[in-house]
Amino acid sequence: MSAPQILMQRGLDRPGESHRLEAYEAVGGYRAIRKALSMSSEAIVEEVKKSGLRGRGGAGFPTGTKWSFIPRGSESPTYLICNSDESEPGTFKDRWLLENDPHAVLEGMMIAAVAIDCHLMFNYFRGEFSYPLARWRAAVDEAYAKGYLGKGIFGSDHDLEVVTHYGAGAYIAGEETGMIESLEGKKAQPRNKPPFPAVEGLFRSPTVINNTETLATVPWIVEHGADAYAQYGTEKSRGTKLWSCSGPIARPGVYELEMGYDLMQFLEDDLGGMLDGVGLKGIIPGGSSVPVLTPDECRGAKLDYEGLRERGSLVGSGGFIVIGDNVSAVDCLLNLAHFYAHESCGQCTPCREGCGWIEQLVDKILLGRGTEADLAMILRISDLMAGKTICALADAMAWPAVAFIKKYPDDFAALCAGPVDMDALAAEVGKRDHILPRAS
Amino acid sequence: MTPFALPESAVAEVDRTIALYPERQAAMLPVLWTVQREAGWISPEAMVWVGERLGCSAAAVQAVVTFYTMFDERPVGRWKLQVCRTLSCELMGARAVIDRIRERLGIEPGETTEDGEFTLQEVECLASCGTAPMMQCNLKFYENLTPERIDALLDELRGSTPRPFDVEPVIYERPDLDGYRAMFPRTLERARTGGAEAEAK
Numbered sequence: 001m002s003a004p005q006i007l008m009q010r011g012l013d014r015p016g017e018s019h020r021l022e023a024y025e026a027v028g029g030y031r032a033i034r035k036a037l038s039m040s041s042e043a044i045v046e047e048v049k050k051s052g053l054r055g056r057g058g059a060g061f062p063t064g065t066k067w068s069f070i071p072r073g074s075e076s077p078t079y080l081i082c083n084s085d086e087s088e089p090g091t092f093k094d095r096w097l098l099e100n101d102p103h104a105v106l107e108g109m110m111i112a113a114v115a116i117d118c119h120l121m122f123n124y125f126r127g128e129f130s131y132p133l134a135r136w137r138a139a140v141d142e143a144y145a146k147g148y149l150g151k152g153i154f155g156s157d158h159d160l161e162v163v164t165h166y167g168a169g170a171y172i173a174g175e176e177t178g179m180i181e182s183l184e185g186k187k188a189q190p191r192n193k194p195p196f197p198a199v200e201g202l203f204r205s206p207t208v209i210n211n212t213e214t215l216a217t218v219p220w221i222v223e224h225g226a227d228a229y230a231q232y233g234t235e236k237s238r239g240t241k242l243w244s245c246s247g248p249i250a251r252p253g254v255y256e257l258e259m260g261y262d263l264m265q266f267l268e269d270d271l272g273g274m275l276d277g278v279g280l281k282g283i284i285p286g287g288s289s290v291p292v293l294t295p296d297e298c299r300g301a302k303l304d305y306e307g308l309r310e311r312g313s314l315v316g317s318g319g320f321i322v323i324g325d326n327v328s329a330v331d332c333l334l335n336l337a338h339f340y341a342h343e344s345c346g347q348c349t350p351c352r353e354g355c356g357w358i359e360q361l362v363d364k365i366l367l368g369r370g371t372e373a374d375l376a377m378i379l380r381i382s383d384l385m386a387g388k389t390i391c392a393l394a395d396a397m398a399w400p401a402v403a404f405i406k407k408y409p410d411d412f413a414a415l416c417a418g419p420v421d422m423d424a425l426a427a428e429v430g431k432r433d434h435i436l437p438r439a440s
Numbered sequence: 441m442t443p444f445a446l447p448e449s450a451v452a453e454v455d456r457t458i459a460l461y462p463e464r465q466a467a468m469l470p471v472l473w474t475v476q477r478e479a480g481w482i483s484p485e486a487m488v489w490v491g492e493r494l495g496c497s498a499a500a501v502q503a504v505v506t507f508y509t510m511f512d513e514r515p516v517g518r519w520k521l522q523v524c525r526t527l528s529c530e531l532m533g534a535r536a537v538i539d540r541i542r543e544r545l546g547i548e549p550g551e552t553t554e555d556g557e558f559t560l561q562e563v564e565c566l567a568s569c570g571t572a573p574m575m576q577c578n579l580k581f582y583e584n585l586t587p588e589r590i591d592a593l594l595d596e597l598r599g600s601t602p603r604p605f606d607v608e609p610v611i612y613e614r615p616d617l618d619g620y621r622a623m624f625p626r627t628l629e630r631a632r633t634g635g636a637e638a639e640a641k
């Protein structure tokens with residue numbers, strides 16, 4: 001069941017050449033866009049809606065529904081942005097697609113552009129992605145040379161240009177409105193919503209932003225039909241998803257799984273289990289922003305939107321980080337707190353100050369100078385951050401903070417200077433349980 | 441203040457970039473990248489120049505330059521070593537890699553060697569977590585690093601000249617990880633004794 005089906009087949013079948021247009025077309029590439037050009041834009045949107053495809057960038061929003069929010073026949077131009085900023089710790093699946101199958105991303109963008117009547121689209125790469133960018137640029141050049149981009153693509157009357165844009169080091173540029181600000185040549189500080197990008201986005205025009213993997217899935221759906229796609233996965237989590245796996249496991253890397261795959265089976269069979277001599281401490285299944293799962297929570301968990309939510313975590317970006325029992329949860333939280341404190345854009349006080357405070361408090365605990373009161377303080381700060389800011393970066397700090405303390409209280413207590421009343425700590429955690437994701 | 445200037449070919453590149461966007465200021469990041477590639481860093485004079493090209497104030501340019509971590513506001517070494525410090529890399533031994541560079545070059549993160557050869561920086565996740573630990577050296581990724589590989593690499597870099605368009609990553613074989621458990625100075629073992637040790641200090 002873990003065999004690659006939709007997203008990775010081409011790249012794995014033809015290593016070293018799959019990024020070329022010829023190789024892509026040899027396996028049916030650019031058939032879907034031709035088909036899309038023969039459909040009405042409403043019909044394309046409807047097909048993607050029906051497939052059940054949800055955004056793979058983190059939030060899991062239904063893709064067809066997002067496209068349908070674009071006002072029809074608006075005066076101002078419509079823009080499409082492909083989000084290739086991939087900066088969520090633990091995530092490296094978009095990189096794989098851009099390096100091995102850039103034409104699939106490009107074709108997905110073309111189809112989305114036709115569906116929302118867009119004539120100028122952007123692919124925004126994180127600034128560090130020099131190699132994926134080189135592969136992408138070569139792909140774009142090939143497409144222009146063939147007349148697949150530019151005036152009247154594929155002989156239709158749809159003009160379409162693509163601009164390759166790249167950032168310069170800022171996690172927050174991956175947040176959709178941060179990305180818009182960044183593309184306008186400013187600091188990547190997220191905007192208040194509403195207005196949503198579909199109404200007022202890039203250059204104050206209606207804009208769709210989709211993740212690279214989301215867009216790379218679209219050609220398959222349009223070519224084979226929504227029903228074929230919906231046969232994969234579960235009732236609510238359709239299709240397949242890429243998981244980028246890291247940590248002390250035998251076979252790290254990018255894997256394509258049908259939604260609903262069993263988590264422990266994935267770890268044991270596909271990833272080859274833990275390295276010799278290392279036990280499983282926990283798994284962060286969806287990128288550093290989502291709550292960690294203990295081995296108990298991992299057992300029987302299903303890798304899909306509902307399955308992970310039921311365990312109190314999320315699919316997120318699919319950054320599957322395995323943690324061995326040789327490290328302390330305090331180390332893990334400190335590492336992540338440093339990340340979020342560094343990456344907060346600084347607009348909202350709870351996030352700007354809160355991330356820094358949490359980092360300092362965890363550091364204090366790691367140095368053996370922390371107390372029970374400091375642990376309670378971390379929980380209180382998390383409560384003041386989650387859901388109270390312009391974007392979700394503050395939640396992305398609060399979730400790991402609460403989850404690590406809740407699930408590994410002994411690790412924290414072991415390092416505190418004074419005694420820690422574990423019952424009192426559990427009660428403090430209980431008061432903040434509402435912050436964590438839960439089954440809906 | 442000497443006015444900033446770029447070679448003609450780079451100015452032409454800047455103008456082509458600006459023409460791609462519906463609004464001039466949108467070309468900010470790529471134009472700053474061209475400036476940094478040509479000049480090595482982004483000086484206050486360069487910010488004034490970019491502002492004039494893009495029709496915005498030098499202050500607006502400066503705000504951007506200081507916001508994004510990849511722009512250098514002062515000269516850096518010929519080789520910029522940016523080692524990922526984020527979770528997956530830390531779990532696989534990033535600390536040992538950073539420590540080896542510190543020892544070999546005698547500099548701390550954020551510093552440049554006196555001969556101007558190397559700058560060392562700690563950076564956040566670079567989307568290579570499955571081949572951790574890793575670093576970016578100028579534009580190129582080096583993955584599955586070990587302290588021994590750092591030794592060889594530093595020797596190799598010292599004698600060679602950076603090529604700005606050399607971007608294909610070097611992905612070493614995953615090292616033998618039999619000793620994984622012992623790789624970490626910060627382990628649960630330390631966690632158990634760490635409190636007492638710190639107390640004693």
Ligand SMILES: Cc1cc2nc3c(=O)[nH]c(=O)nc-3n(C[C@H](O)[C@H](O)[C@H](O)COP(=O)(O)O)c2cc1C
Binds near residue numbers: 056084087088393
């Ligand atoms: C702090 C933060 C960082 C994000 N980083 C990324 C990113 O690197 N790549 C991405 O595709 N989405 C990222 N997102 C999610 C985007 O805001 C957006 O939801 C997504 O690109 C939409 O595409 P999708 O619907 O196809 O998933 C981030 C969100 C937040 C709050």
Ligand code: SF4
Binds near residue numbers: 190348352
């Ligand atoms: S929550 Fe944090 S990152 Fe998001 S806008 Fe506010 S300060 Fe910036």
Ligand code: FES
Binds near residue numbers: 089525527565
């Ligand atoms: S954590 Fe180092 S590359 Fe992702």
